[in-house]
Amino acid sequence: MEIVRRTTHVIQLCVCVTLLLLITATHSFYLPGVAPQDFAKGDLLNVKVNKLTSIKTQLPYSFYSLPYCKPVKIMDSAENLGEVLRGDRIENSPYVFKMREPQMCNIVCRITLDAKQAKEFKERIDDDYLVNMILDNLPLVVPYKRSDIDSLVYQHGFRVGLKGQYTGSKEEKYFIHNHLTFTVKFHKDEQTGAARIVGFEVKPFSVKHEYEGNWDDKTRLTTCNPHAKRTVTSSDSPQEVEDKKEIIFTYDVEFEESEVKWASRWDTYLLMADDQIHWFSIVNSLMIVLFLSGMVAMIMLRTLYRDISNYNQLETQEEAQEETGWKLVHGDVFRQPTNSDLLCVYVGSGVQFFGMVLVMMIFAALGFLSPSNRGGLMTAMLLLWVFMGLFAGYSSARLYKMFKGTEWKKITLRTAFMFPGIVFAIFFVLNALIWGEKSSGAVPFGTMFALMFLWFGISVPLVFVGSYVGFKKPAIEDPVKTNKIPRQIPKQAWYMTPVFSILIGGILPFGAVFIELFFILTSIWLHQFYYIFGFLFLVFIILIVTCAEITIVLCYFQLCSEDYLWWWRSYLTSGSSALYLFLYTAFYFFTKLNITKPISGILYFGYMLIASYAFFVLSGTIGFYACFWFTRLIYSSVKID
Known part of the structure; x- marks a missing residue:
């Protein structure tokens, strides 16, 4: 009953904060000068x-x-x-x-x-x-x-x-x-x-x-x-x-x-650019990615259906035949990974970032964050990030308890401070460089204090609330038992090595966003308006699908080759798309921009490093949860003695 009561209070808090965010966004949209004014x-x-x-x-x-x-x-x-x-x-x-x-x-x-x-x-x-x-x-x-x-x-x-x-x-x-x-x-x-x-x-x-x-x-x-x-x-x-x-x-x-x-x-x-190329490129990219995703899904469903049918048929016929493929590693597939605490932290941060992006795109598609509302997009991002700390703490604590962790306050502190701390450190250095140039882009002391208050005064407590609720829930049970002695992993083929499979896995998610990325970079660095949030939302959905499917496919191949160390690889497979994103931003810098001053180049690569790091956390978390759901599904679908 105590857990139910506390959960009810948390839900009420979530509703109040959500209403506050909606009121803030609506009030920001109808600023003086934004509403029609007659003269x-x-x-x-x-x-x-x-x-x-x-x-x-x-x-x-x-x-x-x-x-x-x-x-x-x-x-x-x-x-x-x-x-x-x-x-x-x-x-x-x-x-x-x-x-x-x-x-x-x-x-x-x-x-x-x-x-x-x-x-x-x-x-x-x-x-x-x-x-x-x-x-x-x-x-x-x-x-x-x-x-x-x-x-x-x-x-x-x-x-x-x-x-x-x-x-x-x-x-x-x-x-x-x-x-x-x-x-x-x-x-x-x-x-x-x-x-x-x-x-x-x-x-x-x-x-x-x-x-x-x-x-x-x-x-x-x-x-x-x-x-x-x-x-x-x-x-x-x-x-x-x-x-x-x-x-x-x-x-x-x-x-x-x-x-x-x-x-x-x-x-x-909003129609200053040549929109025909924009629309054609986006539609073309979406069609290609949807086609590849459909093919991958079809192959995976047919292959898995055949595997599960064969395994269950062998059990019913009581054939004493040696197990092969992914079923062979059922006693080790849910073994706790190395650096499991760090994995929990990154998964929690990814959930926080995912929630922020999802709600922000919904607001933008509804017109609350149109270009006529200057600064509305940035303000909404910060407020949503703070609020989503609730879900960051909850998800990291749930995963931490599944790994038999006991010090939930320690993992909560790392979740609350690690990702935003790294981003803030880079941002602080860049802001100091801007201060040195006496630019208006330097964040004033009062605004810096407001950012610190949002972080320490609101985000961190919300992470603790979410972590407390998540840790109080029963631990997630594995569908199969884990052996005490770890199984030896056979030598892998060159194309199944971790580095190669991780780098290959990031290509498709990057391919889903790189065309839209060009227009986003143009709007940011060439001072143009970005307004096609509907297409951006579709690209985000396609990114989720491609991250999930490419991670599931490579995880399936990894398990079939009797390599059960999938925890970190599932995160890094889709997360490696951030590496291609950063390389593309470097390509964009040298081919599209005319920046000559060293300080400006440092600012560009500093901010793009922050964006790539955030994209790594986002895409990696999507891939991890997809693989987590997939492994639990297939191992709970076969009969194991």
């Missing part, structure tokens, strides 16, 4: 600035790290945990529009660069940094025409400036984009007359502004004609970046009515 004519539109980003360095910087024009008071916007971890720094700006009231030749400010500021601008221009802005939760884009496709494509943010030659000079000079022509697209409601913003575009220009007389509030620029259709053109003299150079920042804003409705305004941002 009447003349309403103020405040443009917010975000981080400066570059695919060359992968180091974000805050907008005001460069000497851009500043408002009277810089105010930081409230950011969720995921936004902070992404390096977002959303602040107000001096760019203020009035709804449906065009403005031409607006002067923002005038600055004179010193040597240090000019050097900073040149460094950002060399590294192809982009300036990101936000209006009504829509990121700023630059439309441009590509020669290979008919439709327009969009670039997130505009470049800080350009580097090139001018007026026949052979010397390359730096030019800053100091004039911005904004286009705000809106959809008008015919009944109410209010409008909703459905697009935010810009065309940047570099213009060396000139004016007459002394500078004051009434100064009129001679290089900017407010009565022309386009106030400035790219043929004007560009603004050079040099020490003691005067730079005048200006902008235009025009409003354009659009047929696009508010609910569809993100379609333009």
Whole structure:
């Protein structure tokens, strides 16, 4: 009765935490600016600035790290945990529009660069940094025409400036984009007359502004004609970046009515890539993997059915015939493996990661984690990871008790600290490197404290609760008895050696995800939106099936060759796909990315090492449980004296 009572309390706790997560996710989805907002004519539109980003360095910087024009008071916007971890720094700006009231030749400010500021601008221009802005939760884009496709494509943010030659000079000079022509697209409601913003575009220009007389509030620029259709053109003299150079920042804003409705305004941002290749590649991969999985399943079912029928027939006929194949090792197949404690820890961590990924993908497929909710995906991952510590402790304790373990608190501590400890150590080193570069991507002290609280204050106690409940349950009984003296394993063929079979086993699971992996890496490192969560969920299901089936097949061949050491090999067989994943990320680095700085390369491989390690734990746990279920099934299906 005590166990029932405690289990009831744990279930109630799980329900409460689940409801809390759902409320948090829903609240995060409907942040201010995410819900539809109506604007009447003349309403103020405040443009917010975000981080400066570059695919060359992968180091974000805050907008005001460069000497851009500043408002009277810089105010930081409230950011969720995921936004902070992404390096977002959303602040107000001096760019203020009035709804449906065009403005031409607006002067923002005038600055004179010193040597240090000019050097900073040149460094950002060399590294192809982009300036990101936000209006009504829509990121700023630059439309441009590509020669290979008919439709327009969009670039997130505009470049800080350009580097090139001018007026026949052979010397390359730096030019800053100091004039911005904004286009705000809106959809008008015919009944109410209010409008909703459905697009935010810009065309940047570099213009060396000139004016007459002394500078004051009434100064009129001679290089900017407010009565022309386009106030400035790219043929004007560009603004050079040099020490003691005067730079005048200006902008235009025009409003354009659009047929696009508010609910569809993100379609333009999400359809930036060539989706035909994406969809065709995913479908092709899924068809191949499904075909191979079906073939493997069919072969395994027919072979096993024949084996079990033959074994049972021999028992009923009482034929004194020597046993062969996988039945021969029935007295050793459930013998406790070496380093069983470590296996329990990794299985528990894998269950935790599996639960996090599964629930997160369901949330994403339902639309809670759409790209319009910045940082929502990262926040959901952390919260789900913390909550799934309950299942990590439960699964590791159940397996530990099956191995006749008694010190459940010791295994609980290792489960709670080993995997997240390794990940946090790598993350801490990488964060220190980012701090050294003074990047906004460095996690602040307050956020680091919040992460530590989630780990020590919530995750660790939940692991202990799950472990306590799991250890109180009766131990899992083996379907056959284990002999006291271990059987000698015969010499194996070269293709059945552990190293070879483990490396072969990881190819098929990696083949199920590597095409989708390309688009995931592109969205992360080339700053594009990833949005096809439905296909990602299908790929995840295929990954589960392939990890399970390839592990079962190789485990069956291993047992048939009278090698009963399957515990660790089942985990490593599917887990070896993480090795191919890391090798692919290295291939992607050298073929698709243009990273030149050593610090950026260290960050890339550091984060990809964390991702590969997590993938190893996830795929390895799937393979282990599949093989665990398979061995228990086949040995409980035959008659053994």
